[in-house]
Amino acid sequence: MRYVTPAWRLWAEKHRSQLGQVVFFMDDDLFDLRAHAGLPLRYRWKLYRQAWQHQAWFKKMGAQLWVSTPWLAEKYAGWQPTVLQPQSPYSGLGSGLSVQKTLFYHGSASHKSEFEWLYPVFEQVLSQEPTLSVELIGNSKVRNRFAALPRVHVLHPMKWPAYQALLARPGRTIGLAPLLDNGFNAARAPTKFFDITQAGAVxxxxxxxxxxxxxxxEHNGLLLPMKQQVWVDAILRLSKDDSTREMIRENAKKISHA
Incomplete structure (x- = not known):
């Protein structure tokens, strides 16, 4: 653990006889208030409240100290700390996780209903296909709404030149353009077709x-009814079918660049 809460302390004290080992891992200098000078006051208070003030309690619990650098080990040599050598968090991941395909929806504030409609779609897709990540454009409400889902990245809304540059960068696989049947959507133009094609996606x-x-x-895109399970099945199928994606992408480019 890096931080200690009252609940953790109570639990550890209650079950200490059943714990073979208690370890505090320190990857910053959490035990020297002088080292915290210049940090934001709120963050300094967190370090004091959840780390610094528990030093005596750690020793009472017989906790071992693990540190992230030899510098910390030398500074706190009295605790006889163990230095954990840094290791890549990416080693050992399967090949399926090493190459991610990006599923994206670039909505705006006027697409609130579409964001809500897509939530269970993303929930299913991400749970079933570990090679897919999701990219969204949205505000803090969008970020908070999708925070519970894994592999979702929310970009801040941006001005048109920045968005053009974003689409020009490679790496996107499938673009989504849901549209619920309401009066406002009836007046929209099919601009997302050109955005998705410019991004090199299907x-x-x-x-x-x-x-x-x-x-x-199935020629220059997929045209689907607004049924969430239909979209889930199509996304999963398309993500695995490289040849179909390439064919659809090439056909879409012919129209987009005409």
Missing amino acids: GIYADHPVYRPLVRH
Whole structure:
């Protein structure tokens, strides 16, 4: 543990006889208040409250001290600390996790309903396919809404030149363009087709009057009804089918660059 809370202390004291070993791991200089000078006051208070003030308690509990650097080991040599050598957190990951495919939805404040509609879609897809990550554009409400899901990255809204540069960077696999049937959406243009194609991705689009004139199903995109399980199945299938993605992508580029 790095930080100690009252609940942790009570639990450890209650079950100390059943614990073979108690270890405090320190990867910053948490026990010297002078080293905290210049840090934000709120962060300094956290270090004091959840680490510094528990030094006597650690010794009472017979805790071992593990540290992240020889510098810390020398400074706190009286505790006879163990230095943990740094290791890559990425070693040992399967090949499926080493190369991620990016599934993205670049919505705006006017797409609140679509964000909500996509939540269970992402939830299922991410739980079933570890090679997929999700990229969203949204505000703090979007970030908080999707915080519980793994491998979701939320980018801040940006100005048009920055967004153009973002789309020009490679690495995106599948772009999503859901569209719920309401009065506001009826007036939209199919601009997401061009955004998704510019990003080098294959698009999955709502089977909606906005996209029907432009998207031919399984030719230059997928045109799907707004049924969440249908989208989940299509995303999973498309993510595994490299040849189909390449064919659809090339057909979409011919229209986008015409």
